[in-house]
Amino acid sequence: MIEKIELFHLHMPLKFTFKTAQTSLNHRESLVIKVTDELGNTGYGEVVAFNEPFYTKETLPGTKRMLVDCFLPRLLRKEIKHPFEVHQWMDLTHPMGTAGLENAVLDLFARRQRQSVMDIVFNEDTYDEIYAGIVLGDLDIQSLLRQIKEYVNEGYIRFKIKIKPEDGFEKLKLIREKYPDLMLLADANNSFYAEQGQELKNIDELGLLCIEEPLTAGDFLAYQKLQAQIKTPLCMDESIQTITDLRTAIKLNACQCVNIKVGRVGGMYYAKQMIDLCRQHNILYWIGSMVESGISKILHVHLASLKDNYIPGDLSPSRRYFPKDVIWPEITARHGLILVPRGHGLGVEIDEEVLNYFAIDYFITGGQ
Numbered sequence: 001m002i003e004k005i006e007l008f009h010l011h012m013p014l015k016f017t018f019k020t021a022q023t024s025l026n027h028r029e030s031l032v033i034k035v036t037d038e039l040g041n042t043g044y045g046e047v048v049a050f051n052e053p054f055y056t057k058e059t060l061p062g063t064k065r066m067l068v069d070c071f072l073p074r075l076l077r078k079e080i081k082h083p084f085e086v087h088q089w090m091d092l093t094h095p096m097g098t099a100g101l102e103n104a105v106l107d108l109f110a111r112r113q114r115q116s117v118m119d120i121v122f123n124e125d126t127y128d129e130i131y132a133g134i135v136l137g138d139l140d141i142q143s144l145l146r147q148i149k150e151y152v153n154e155g156y157i158r159f160k161i162k163i164k165p166e167d168g169f170e171k172l173k174l175i176r177e178k179y180p181d182l183m184l185l186a187d188a189n190n191s192f193y194a195e196q197g198q199e200l201k202n203i204d205e206l207g208l209l210c211i212e213e214p215l216t217a218g219d220f221l222a223y224q225k226l227q228a229q230i231k232t233p234l235c236m237d238e239s240i241q242t243i244t245d246l247r248t249a250i251k252l253n254a255c256q257c258v259n260i261k262v263g264r265v266g267g268m269y270y271a272k273q274m275i276d277l278c279r280q281h282n283i284l285y286w287i288g289s290m291v292e293s294g295i296s297k298i299l300h301v302h303l304a305s306l307k308d309n310y311i312p313g314d315l316s317p318s319r320r321y322f323p324k325d326v327i328w329p330e331i332t333a334r335h336g337l338i339l340v341p342r343g344h345g346l347g348v349e350i351d352e353e354v355l356n357y358f359a360i361d362y363f364i365t366g367g368q
């Protein structure tokens with residue numbers, strides 16, 4: 001029985017400005033949900049919506065309202081037999097809100113069962129460690145080359161570069177000339193128009209692992225046309241928010257791979273369904289991330305330990321992003337590898353001192 005639900009509104013300074021074709025971030029706000037049962041067991045989940053709707057239409061203020069007014073009261077004093085029951089009470093109007101709540105209940109449930117979240121959701125063989133992947137924002141070429149050199153020296157093997165139509169090809173070409181064998185991909189965050197196909201055909205010659213979201217999100221016919229003309233796999237991120245989106249993309253051959261993010265798709269329940277669908281249709285899948293705290297990121301580390309993942313995910317150490325993380329141990333990498341935690345629930349502990357330190361607002365329901 002869920003006896004108490006708390007919500008922490010976090011404001012975490014970023015160690016660098018994260019610039020994409022759509023926005024520029026220098027801090028990260030998110031909502032951490034903590035659920036407590038009648039025995040005092042706890043579970044945590046993170047709502048990773050952004051303040052502004054530059055990525056998907058969901059926003060943090062809107063989702064916070066929805067959680068406080070609607071979703072959290074619905075969950076209080078519910079007897080939970082399985083964490084995925086939460087999807088019966090919550091629709092997907094606010095997928096990142098649903099995901100945060102589901103993730104908290106899943107963590108609680110797994111801890112009660114003395115199992116890992118992955119045992120509950122997948123129950124299959126996974127890797128003990130995964131390759132990290134570095135995401136670099138839309139920086140000038142000198143900064144990109146300098147950072148790639150530093151990270152390559154530290155043992156990182158996979159790089160995703162944020163691009164825009166004006167200079168994306170030139171930057172990628174220079175990187176490719178210096179690093180012919182690097183695992184390289186590009187994310188355009190919907191910044192190309194279909195008429196800029198020639199630019200994308202030029203990028204097609206650079207041997208990238210995939211091109212993520214070049215065109216308008218959800219324009220499946222435009223993706224279908226482009227995918228038929230290039231050999232590099234097109235990867236969908238923003239375009240796929242529901243299972244129906246994924247089914248449509250598969251039916252139309254609109255992409256060859258999918259970036260799975262727990263928040264965007266509405267939780268682990270839907271992430272699993274999408275991965276199953278990808279497996280059935282030979283669509284490549286890999287694991288993204290959301291410049292988020294360790295609470296959500298560690299779930300992505302778990303997903304990236306699935307053995308048929310296409311490429312290393314957007315997963316790198318906590319300290320690359322934040323002065324400190326709310327999980328313990330933090331996410332770290334050695335020689336470009338991240339250890340997958342094997343404990344119960346998320347497999348990591350939550351440092352409440354750090355949580356309170358970054359909290360700018362707090363809400364509680366139940367617990368009396």
Ligand SMILES: O=C(O)CCC(=O)C1=CC=C[C@@H](O)[C@@H]1C(=O)O
Pocket residue numbers: 020055135187189237288289290291292314
């Ligand atoms: O967490 C990371 O380093 C990956 C971040 C990343 O690429 C993204 C985070 C948030 C919003 C998006 O622009 C985005 C993406 O499109 O994949």
Ligand SMILES: [Mg+2]
Pocket residue numbers: 187189212213237238259
């Ligand atoms: Mg993306």
